[in-house]
Amino acid sequence: MDARVKAVPAFDLGAWSAEHLDGVERALERWVSADAPAGVDHGAPAELVEAMRYAVLDGGKRLRPLLVLAAWEAVSSELPAGDRARHVLSPHPNPLPEGEGVNESDHERHLNEAALRAACAVELIHAYSLVHDDMPCMDNDVLRRGKPTVHVKFGEASALLAGDALQALAFELLTPEDDGMSAERQASLCRLLARAAGSAGMAGGQAIDLASVGGALTESQLRDMHRLKTGALLQASVMMGVACGNASAVAQAALHRYGAAIGLAFQVVDDMLDVTADSAMLGKTAGKDANQDKPTYVSVLGLERSAAQAQELLGQALAALAQSGLRNTRALQGLADMMVNRSN
Numbered sequence: 001m002d003a004r005v006k007a008v009p010a011f012d013l014g015a016w017s018a019e020h021l022d023g024v025e026r027a028l029e030r031w032v033s034a035d036a037p038a039g040v041d042h043g044a045p046a047e048l049v050e051a052m053r054y055a056v057l058d059g060g061k062r063l064r065p066l067l068v069l070a071a072w073e074a075v076s077s078e079l080p081a082g083d084r085a086r087h088v089l090s091p092h093p094n095p096l097p098e099g100e101g102v103n104e105s106d107h108e109r110h111l112n113e114a115a116l117r118a119a120c121a122v123e124l125i126h127a128y129s130l131v132h133d134d135m136p137c138m139d140n141d142v143l144r145r146g147k148p149t150v151h152v153k154f155g156e157a158s159a160l161l162a163g164d165a166l167q168a169l170a171f172e173l174l175t176p177e178d179d180g181m182s183a184e185r186q187a188s189l190c191r192l193l194a195r196a197a198g199s200a201g202m203a204g205g206q207a208i209d210l211a212s213v214g215g216a217l218t219e220s221q222l223r224d225m226h227r228l229k230t231g232a233l234l235q236a237s238v239m240m241g242v243a244c245g246n247a248s249a250v251a252q253a254a255l256h257r258y259g260a261a262i263g264l265a266f267q268v269v270d271d272m273l274d275v276t277a278d279s280a281m282l283g284k285t286a287g288k289d290a291n292q293d294k295p296t297y298v299s300v301l302g303l304e305r306s307a308a309q310a311q312e313l314l315g316q317a318l319a320a321l322a323q324s325g326l327r328n329t330r331a332l333q334g335l336a337d338m339m340v341n342r343s344n
Helices: 013-031 046-056 063-076 081-086 113-133 150-154 156-173 183-197 202-211 219-243 249-276 297-301 303-323 330-340
Strands: none
Touching: 013 063, 013 113, 013 330, 046 113, 046 150, 046 156, 063 113, 063 219, 063 249, 063 330, 113 156, 113 183, 113 202, 113 219, 150 156, 156 183, 183 202, 183 219, 202 219, 219 249, 219 297, 249 297, 249 303, 249 330, 297 303, 303 330
């Protein structure tokens, strides 16, 4: 009997994701560029920009941008029609030069500017973290997203600088000079992203992870580490989407719980796949955690209990959505199901 928790059926997550990622990919292509109209890397050395683009483009699940956009859609659907229209961006956030409009995505032009910028910003932070995590001083990995890691391709110094520049660009995207986003919204988004990426989030979790190599962690300690290292940025992605819309206190609290549950569930499944999948399927080095003697959910709980834990967390995430009072949570449900019941 299949014990997996199931999300509500009759929703085509693949079609929804493809539609939304079209806008994200086009925006990333434009913004991570030496001549991007609003990028901090305008006029940057070509070699640095090449390494940045290599780290970001043409690969990755883009889960974090999708979570931003799904959460934004969930809370924006609660607005009255007139208010919802005012939250929709008509012009392109960075208009293309005259004559190039045919390359624009129709969907991207109708995405809320704040949500699109938040989606790209969180992906840039994720990409920077992977560049740094893969370096010899950290995890010393040679494969990421099915291709050589940035430090293997460009050298350690260039990889370090590319990661730094991607982090800076993320916050530049959240603070545009025009009046497309209020100062209050800019500050809220920057605060959410900074907290998730800093010492009380991703960076702090990575520090614990490095310090625990060769040691033993309790289940509680392991959970705390992964809530910081992986879960914080996934949860922040959800809450950044919320911050781009208009949600009640009840909905905000429910989506906060949803983000916490899927953030931890994602890492539980990641630990399982490190044992059960091969490098070709994962797009990164399989068996790395065991080879480096790192404590994982599998080493602490075993595969069977880890699988049960992932399903329990999925159930918590879906329950939180049911308690949110929001009507349009199908994308969030589908993403949670996909993150837990995935094969790579």
